[in-house]
Amino acid sequence: MAEHISIFVENKIGKLESITRVLSSKNINLRGLSVASSRDFGIIKILPDDVEKAYNVLAEEKFTVQKRKILVVEITDRVGSLHDCLMVLKDSGINVEDCYGTVINKTSRAVIILEVEDIPSAQEALKDGKGIRILSEKEIAGL
Amino acid sequence: MFWVRDIETLLPEKLKELQVSLLDKTVKQAIKSPFYHKKLGEQGLTGISSLEDVNSLPFTEKEDLRSAFPYGFLCTELKEAVRLHSSSGTTGNPTVIFHTRKDIDEWANLIARCMYMTGATESDVFQNMMGYGLFTGGLGFHYGAEKLGMLTIPIGPGNSKRQIWFMKEFNVSVVHILPSYALRLQSLLREMGLDRKRDLPHLRIAYVGAEPHSEAMRKKIEKSLDVKAYNSYGLSEMCGPGVAFECEEQNGLHLWEDSFYMEIIDPETGKVLPEGEEGELVLTTLNREAMPLIRYRTRDLTRIMPGACPCGRTHRRIERIKGRSDDMLIINGVNVFPIQVERVLMGIPGIGTNYVIEVKKDKFMDKLYLKVEVDNKAFKGTLRDMEILEERVTEELKAELSVTPKVKLVESASLPVTEGKAVRVYDLRNT
Numbered sequence: 001m002a003e004h005i006s007i008f009v010e011n012k013i014g015k016l017e018s019i020t021r022v023l024s025s026k027n028i029n030l031r032g033l034s035v036a037s038s039r040d041f042g043i044i045k046i047l048p049d050d051v052e053k054a055y056n057v058l059a060e061e062k063f064t065v066q067k068r069k070i071l072v073v074e075i076t077d078r079v080g081s082l083h084d085c086l087m088v089l090k091d092s093g094i095n096v097e098d099c100y101g102t103v104i105n106k107t108s109r110a111v112i113i114l115e116v117e118d119i120p121s122a123q124e125a126l127k128d129g130k131g132i133r134i135l136s137e138k139e140i141a142g143l
Numbered sequence: 144m145f146w147v148r149d150i151e152t153l154l155p156e157k158l159k160e161l162q163v164s165l166l167d168k169t170v171k172q173a174i175k176s177p178f179y180h181k182k183l184g185e186q187g188l189t190g191i192s193s194l195e196d197v198n199s200l201p202f203t204e205k206e207d208l209r210s211a212f213p214y215g216f217l218c219t220e221l222k223e224a225v226r227l228h229s230s231s232g233t234t235g236n237p238t239v240i241f242h243t244r245k246d247i248d249e250w251a252n253l254i255a256r257c258m259y260m261t262g263a264t265e266s267d268v269f270q271n272m273m274g275y276g277l278f279t280g281g282l283g284f285h286y287g288a289e290k291l292g293m294l295t296i297p298i299g300p301g302n303s304k305r306q307i308w309f310m311k312e313f314n315v316s317v318v319h320i321l322p323s324y325a326l327r328l329q330s331l332l333r334e335m336g337l338d339r340k341r342d343l344p345h346l347r348i349a350y351v352g353a354e355p356h357s358e359a360m361r362k363k364i365e366k367s368l369d370v371k372a373y374n375s376y377g378l379s380e381m382c383g384p385g386v387a388f389e390c391e392e393q394n395g396l397h398l399w400e401d402s403f404y405m406e407i408i409d410p411e412t413g414k415v416l417p418e419g420e421e422g423e424l425v426l427t428t429l430n431r432e433a434m435p436l437i438r439y440r441t442r443d444l445t446r447i448m449p450g451a452c453p454c455g456r457t458h459r460r461i462e463r464i465k466g467r468s469d470d471m472l473i474i475n476g477v478n479v480f481p482i483q484v485e486r487v488l489m490g491i492p493g494i495g496t497n498y499v500i501e502v503k504k505d506k507f508m509d510k511l512y513l514k515v516e517v518d519n520k521a522f523k524g525t526l527r528d529m530e531i532l533e534e535r536v537t538e539e540l541k542a543e544l545s546v547t548p549k550v551k552l553v554e555s556a557s558l559p560v561t562e563g564k565a566v567r568v569y570d571l572r573n574t
Binding site for chain 1: 517519522523524525526529530533551552553554555556557
């Protein structure tokens with residue numbers, strides 16, 4: 001099962017940089033990133049090329065960090081494709097907890113990262129979606 | 144002005160004689176309670192015949208009150224007791240203090256004596272802005288003010304507009320108010336478009352207590368409100384307010400030695416210190432029926448001021464309270480022990496073991512700030528979970544402390560780790 005990394009950070013200057021510094025020093029590349037913040041703190045989610053390594057590095061550096069299961073879905077990079085994908089989930093009664101996306105360079109494909117409550121049902125629902133493809137862990141690492 | 148001239152000006156030798164007889168009476172009364180029956184009985188103590196004998200009496204601690212909850216200190220039959228008060232913000236069992244009708248009357252008399260000493264008379268109109276209920280500040284002053292004969296407005300705390308409306312409409316001349324709130328009053332008046340001199344022309348006296356404040360703060364209150372502000376000292380274990388009070392000299396608080404026997408001790412060794420040295424105030428009640436307390440350790444740090452007061456009263460003065468010999472914090476009049484905070488935090492999954500408490504002044508009010516480390520092992524990774532966690536910490540602390548803290552979740556391992564005894568409490572109110 002694919003995973004990304006969630007990091008709890010206080011809302012203050014230099015927090016994001018402290019994470020990217022650690023990752024770049026260990027030669028870890030990022031495929032995607034999202035930031036959500038509350039008043040005094042926020043959650044940074046990253047999709048690194050090597051999840052296990054990134055997790056260990058951040059944990060060693062005493063970050064408050066957790067791995068979370070995700071679905072990484074490839075869709076066509078065109079107007080309405082994300083909407084189509086989300087409609088499939090909605091119609092199956094699957095709630096999307098978090099979602100961020102990235103566009104693959106020099107292709108007509110985009111990738112979105114989804115956190116959902118019920119991953120197997122989401123997988124099942126997305127299986128037959130037109131122009132929608134769930135990526136394997138190997139494919140994610142190779143993005 | 145003397146409420147009871149012969150007592151207030153009793154010659155020191157006579158006062159000591161009175162204390163010896165009252166102390167003996169107190170010991171004999173105290174033995175009627177299960178706690179002292181055991182404690183004093185073990186030492187074969189049945190009374191005292193000189194002030195030196197007091198040294199042989201054991202100390203009583205707040206912890207004793209808790210451990211003997213609920214009736215371990217009660218010396219009369221329950222039907223003799225007419226009231227109980229309970230201190231806020233305690234760990235485990237609350238401390239409960241019982242009063243007979245006579246105890247309440249003596250207490251009211253002491254407060255009347257305090258207020259009369261500062262020039263309040265039956266012609267004054269008194270607004271009591273302290274909390275009524277288990278807290279002694281409200282009811283204590285209420286009974287005293289009625290005893291004195293003032294028109295008493297039992298408004299309690301909060302609702303500034305209503306406070307000011309009553310003050311204006313009823314020509315209030317005397318108020319009992321938290322020092323932090325007294326400082327705010329002037330700006331509240333201005334916000335309401337009112338002028339102190341024009342709209343509250345009768346206001347002249349403010350009693351400030353329930354939380355320690357500096358001389359500078361008193362001066363500020365006096366200047367901003369154009370009143371005389373008198374410092375009040377008391378604790379619910381002794382009765383409440385009325386234990387010690389400033390006279391018009393405003394130089395130290397006369398501790399009523401016909402009602403309380405005072406000692407200053409070294410909080411580390413328990414040794415009684417000579418007059419004038421700073422230490423922990425230890426008090427013995429002299430007139431209480433329902434619940435006399437012997438050598439009660441108040442944990443308040445002060446000293447006895449040597450020399451006579453120009454006002455003519457012979458009861459010795461203590462200096463304003465310098466601090467505590469334990470770590471209790473007083474937040475807008477509410478007692479808060481850091482251990483309560485710790486106990487709440489340790490009971491919440493997802494919270495780590497490290498935290499920092501800060502107390503600051505925010506618009507003249509005390510504000511409790513809390514930085515709490517999250518437990519990285521319990522971190523689930525969603526923003527919503529953290530928001531819920533922060534709300535839960537705030538709510539549980541509020542329920543425990545009766546103070547609403549401003550909670551901030553911080554990353555695990557981000558707060559400083561100290562060697563040995565961790566410093567977790569920063570009182571930044573006077574900085």
